[in-house]
Amino acid sequence: DSGVTQTPKHLITATGQRVTLRCSPRSGDLSVYWYQQSLDQGLQFLIQYYNGEERAKGNILERFSAQQFPDLHSELNLSSLELGDSALYFCASSVELRSNEQFFGPGTRLTVL
Amino acid sequence: SQQGEEDPQALSIQEGENATMNCSYKTSINNLQWYRQNSGRGLVHLILIRSNEREKHSGRLRVTLDTSKKSSSLLITASRAADTASYFCAPHHFYSGGYNKLIFGAGTRLAVHP
Numbered sequence: 001d002s003g004v005t006q007t008p009k010h011l012i013t014a015t016g017q018r019v020t021l022r023c024s025p026r027s028g029d030l031s032v033y034w035y036q037q038s039l040d041q042g043l044q045f046l047i048q049y050y051n052g053e054e055r056a057k058g059n060i061l062e063r064f065s066a067q068q069f070p071d072l073h074s075e076l077n078l079s080s081l082e083l084g085d086s087a088l089y090f091c092a093s094s095v096e097l098r099s100n101e102q103f104f105g106p107g108t109r110l111t112v113l
Numbered sequence: 114s115q116q117g118e119e120d121p122q123a124l125s126i127q128e129g130e131n132a133t134m135n136c137s138y139k140t141s142i143n144n145l146q147w148y149r150q151n152s153g154r155g156l157v158h159l160i161l162i163r164s165n166e167r168e169k170h171s172g173r174l175r176v177t178l179d180t181s182k183k184s185s186s187l188l189i190t191a192s193r194a195a196d197t198a199s200y201f202c203a204p205h206h207f208y209s210g211g212y213n214k215l216i217f218g219a220g221t222r223l224a225v226h227p
Contacts, residue, residue: 002157004155042217042220043156043217043220045215045217090156092155100144100146101158101161104157106155
């Protein structure tokens with residue numbers, strides 16, 4: 001158990017819908033990262049937050065957005081969902097902005113029908 | 114951004130044998146990390162080797178780093194069925210902006226058969 005929690009575990013929804021994925025980092029970790037893992041794209045970095053501020057962006061679509069709240073939990077919002085958005089979404093956390101080791105949550109499996 | 118490329122893509126061995134996976138990257142690094150992912154689960158950090166280190170051990174894991182060849186290898190000795198997983202390397206460079214994203218390759222899928 002990494003100490004990072006993600007909810008929900010599974011999510012099944014329809015195209016065009018909007019969903020919110022939630023992540024609670026390890027106690028004391030200030031940095032949160034979101035990754036998407038799909039069969040065709042592999043594991044892709046989406047975005048990083050540190051202490052409430054966005055710090056790095058990766059291959060994140062405009063239909064996706066994220067935020068980190070004062071209690072350091074983070075949410076990833078996915079809107080206008082498409083079939084291709086079906087994937088595992090992982091959250092990871094680390095102590096500092098430039099920590100070496102990231103601790104991954106168990107992931108949320110999103111299925112878009 | 115720095116991405117590691119793992120080789121081979123897939124590896125199938127018998128329990129008790131050693132498994133070696135390789136990683137190549139393109140630009141300078143501060144460190145290189147290896148992660149393991151069991152099917153459908155989150156990644157687990159295995160080991161980190163800094164750019165000024167050549168070899169590092171952790172239990173049955175041995176990692177080497179050759180910065181002149183921009184390559185690293187992960188050796189798992191006396192493999193067990195529980196080692197069956199995908200293994201990813203993450204070459205890491207501290208950018209001046211301070212951000213910390215890890216870029217993962219496609220990984221090596223290791224299958225250890227009893």
